[in-house]
Amino acid sequence: MKLPLPITLIIEKAINTFIEQSPKMRQQFSTYAGKLIKIELTDFNLAIFFYFSNNSIKVMSEYESEPDTTFIGSSVALSQLIQQDMTDTLFTGNVVIQGDMHLGEDLKNSFSQYPIDFEEKLSTILGDVFTHQLFAFFNRTKKWTNASEQIIQSNISEYLVFERERFACQHEISSYTSSVDQLRLQLDRLEAKIERLEICKK
Amino acid sequence: MDHNDTQHTTHFGYKQVAESEKQSKVTAVFDSVASQYDLMNDLMSMGIHRIWKRKTIEQSGVKSHHKILDLAGGTGDLAKEFSNMTNANGQVILADINAAMLECGRDKLIDQGIISPIQYVQADAECLPFKDNYFDRITMAFGLRNVTHKEQALKSIFRVLKPGGKFLILEFSHPDNQLFKKIYDQYSFKLLPVLGKLIANDSDSYQYLAESIRMHPNQETLMSMMQQAGFEKCQYINMTSGIVALHSGYKF
Numbered sequence: 362m363k364l365p366l367p368i369t370l371i372i373e374k375a376i377n378t379f380i381e382q383s384p385k386m387r388q389q390f391s392t393y394a395g396k397l398i399k400i401e402l403t404d405f406n407l408a409i410f411f412y413f414s415n416n417s418i419k420v421m422s423e424y425e426s427e428p429d430t431t432f433i434g435s436s437v438a439l440s441q442l443i444q445q446d447m448t449d450t451l452f453t454g455n456v457v458i459q460g461d462m463h464l465g466e467d468l469k470n471s472f473s474q475y476p477i478d479f480e481e482k483l484s485t486i487l488g489d490v491f492t493h494q495l496f497a498f499f500n501r502t503k504k505w506t507n508a509s510e511q512i513i514q515s516n517i518s519e520y521l522v523f524e525r526e527r528f529a530c531q532h533e534i535s536s537y538t539s540s541v542d543q544l545r546l547q548l549d550r551l552e553a554k555i556e557r558l559e560i561c562k563k
Numbered sequence: 564m565d566h567n568d569t570q571h572t573t574h575f576g577y578k579q580v581a582e583s584e585k586q587s588k589v590t591a592v593f594d595s596v597a598s599q600y601d602l603m604n605d606l607m608s609m610g611i612h613r614i615w616k617r618k619t620i621e622q623s624g625v626k627s628h629h630k631i632l633d634l635a636g637g638t639g640d641l642a643k644e645f646s647n648m649t650n651a652n653g654q655v656i657l658a659d660i661n662a663a664m665l666e667c668g669r670d671k672l673i674d675q676g677i678i679s680p681i682q683y684v685q686a687d688a689e690c691l692p693f694k695d696n697y698f699d700r701i702t703m704a705f706g707l708r709n710v711t712h713k714e715q716a717l718k719s720i721f722r723v724l725k726p727g728g729k730f731l732i733l734e735f736s737h738p739d740n741q742l743f744k745k746i747y748d749q750y751s752f753k754l755l756p757v758l759g760k761l762i763a764n765d766s767d768s769y770q771y772l773a774e775s776i777r778m779h780p781n782q783e784t785l786m787s788m789m790q791q792a793g794f795e796k797c798q799y800i801n802m803t804s805g806i807v808a809l810h811s812g813y814k815f
Contacts, residue, residue: 415648426626
């Protein structure tokens with residue numbers, strides 16, 4: 362899927378308006394001039410390209426060039442990437458980064474340093490009422506997605522444990538592992554006693 | 564034998580003129596419309612020309628170190644974007660055969676604070692004054708249909724393009740939908756000259772614009788012309804139902 366041009370232009374305008382208002386951020390982003398970043402949102406099957414030019418960022422739905430860094434992940438995982446430590450997110454496997462990792466980390470840190478209030482910025486272009494409704498819709502969708510994810514996870518777990526009896530439940534596993542731990546400790550103690558007796562015998 | 568009988572002719576809109584006359588006639592058209600060119604572009608295309616140019620930028624795949632030639636660059640819409648996308652290692656040359664258009668473009672960009680890395684060259688696409696294999700990207704937006712010897716221009720462009728470089732032609736073309744074509748014809752031949760008269764006080768130039776678009780090779784023909792000039796991996800994208808087509812090809 363490709364983002365329609367008017368949408369990319371709105372995103373571009375919002376980002377550039379925000380950058381223009383913050384000289385520090387503008388200076389920081391100017392260091393990325395000439396870099397091409399690709400973001401692939403797996404849940405929407407959507408790719409967005411960000412070309413850092415001298416004093417602005419171009420947002421495009423396609424670009425006929427190899428990106429310097431590509432971020433691949435769901436929209437939720439990518440938004441978490443900005444808020445959390447990059448290593449944590451990468452190790453969970455929710456986000457894949459290809460290409461120049463250093464640039465990816467640098468960008469991630471820059472975005473974390475300057476959290477963007479997109480709602481406030483977009484409201485200056487789209488108007489307060491429409492922007493509020495748009496973001497309320499996004500927030501509702503995000504909440505619904507998170508809740509649905511938890512419910513599905515819980516249902517699958519319940520089905521596999523209690524109905525199909527394929528796996529043990531959490532407290533059974535805890536009790537089993539704790540018994541194993543105790544047994545291991547007892548064995549260690551027994552081993553130590555035997556070693557002591559052998560030394561005394563000698 | 565009369566000298567005129569031996570002269571080759573070419574089209575100027577729907578009229579047949581001597582090849583040697585075409586360039587001066589085209590120059591007269593653009594001299595006349597140069598000052599109102601941007602305004603007329605916005606009015607005639609209802610602003611859609613910005614989308615067509617944006618698509619050209621997306622397809623260009625320009626990188627910051629590239630040397631870019633914006634041929635028939637006119638008022639510098641593409642050159643402005645490219646200048647923003649290149650760094651000190653890059654270079655953008657805005658070239659146009661028409662001095663009035665080039666001057667308008669240069670003044671506009673300077674007024675907008677855009678000075679480097681754009682250089683301005685008055686040049687004929689048929690014999691480009693640049694060394695071989697120099698540019699990484701060459702674009703030509705709404706210029707090729709005014710060139711007298713298109714094959715010669717394509718060869719000249721091929722010569723100055725680097726191996727691995729990409730050439731893009733954004734040009735009016737032929738709509739693929741018959742119903743849409745009829746509406747478009749009515750618009751081009753009835754409304755366009757009136758708009759030209761009202762805004763630029765020149766209906767003839769806009770009559771020429773409509774006619775020259777009809778005389779321009781269609782999508783497939785232009786693509787085969789590019790292939791004959793030596794370009795490879797040629798393709799085109801129709802935009803706004805084929806009113807405009809973006810052709811591209813590589814030199815390998």
